[in-house]
Amino acid sequence: MGTGTSQGVPVIGCNCDVCTSPDPKDQRLRVSLLIESAETTVVIDAGPDFRQQMLRAGVQKLDVVLITHEHNDHIIGLDDVRPFNFRQKRPMPIYAMGRVLGEIRKRFEYIFDKDPYPGAPKLELVEIEDQQELTIGDLRFKCLELLHGNLPILGFKTGEFAYLTDVKTIPESSKSDLKGLKHLVINALHHKPHKTHLNLAEALELIQDLNPGKAYLTHISHHMGKFEEVNPTLPPHVTLAFDGLSLSL
Secondary structure (H helix, E strand, O other): OEOEOOOOEOOOOOOOOOOOOOOHHHOEOEOEEEEEOOOOEEEEOOOOOHHHHHHHHOOOOOOEEEOOOOOHHHHOOHHHHHHHHHHHOOOEEEEEOHHHHHHHHHHOHHHHOOOOOOOOOOEEEEEOOOOOEEEEOOEEEEEEEEEEOOEEEEEEEEOOEEEOOOOOEOOHHHHOOOOOOOEEEEEOOOOOOOOOOOOHHHHHHHHHHHOOOEEEEEOEOHHHOOHHHHHHHOOOOEEEOOOOOOOOO
């Protein structure tokens, strides 16, 4: 549902070739993923574009939100689960690490007030951790620890698909679960080195190590370049992801 960095693309006030490109594949909302089965709907991360993403994808119900980590571009849209609260008549389960749940309580203090205002969203906070296996409806997920610089965060694997974003390094304890998958989504910020994110060269090296059938790059900055220029330079089994990309698993 979104493949851009914390600023999104186009960036406010930027007139570079990417930010002024008419190509929809160069227009990126903040990172988020929707997984749907016959029975279950799960979203990974709810950033500031969550409402727009839900409307654009035509989502009618939502069972759970999985959170990778506490940075604003991954959680600040949680207030917009309210329509699902009203429609489904229950709190929305939010699955995240204990540290992240604490940050959600701080940033959305009004939600957890003893006497919340009428219409406030209702969240059910559920703590999860590295290597934990989750059953959500008819879907199964495994939580995998990643490092966003020095910050431990989570990636999620379901079947032969894994979603990893904001990664700088992957602990060896998680790598064994990620090798040889059919589909791997992983971040690649741009071309230059970065303290907390993989750049393109690092992402390609990691993809070679993990050896997926197909790899999709996400959390892409406007500094990466235009889709039509960068994508043809990638290995045949690697592509820049784009908003609206849909896979059948």
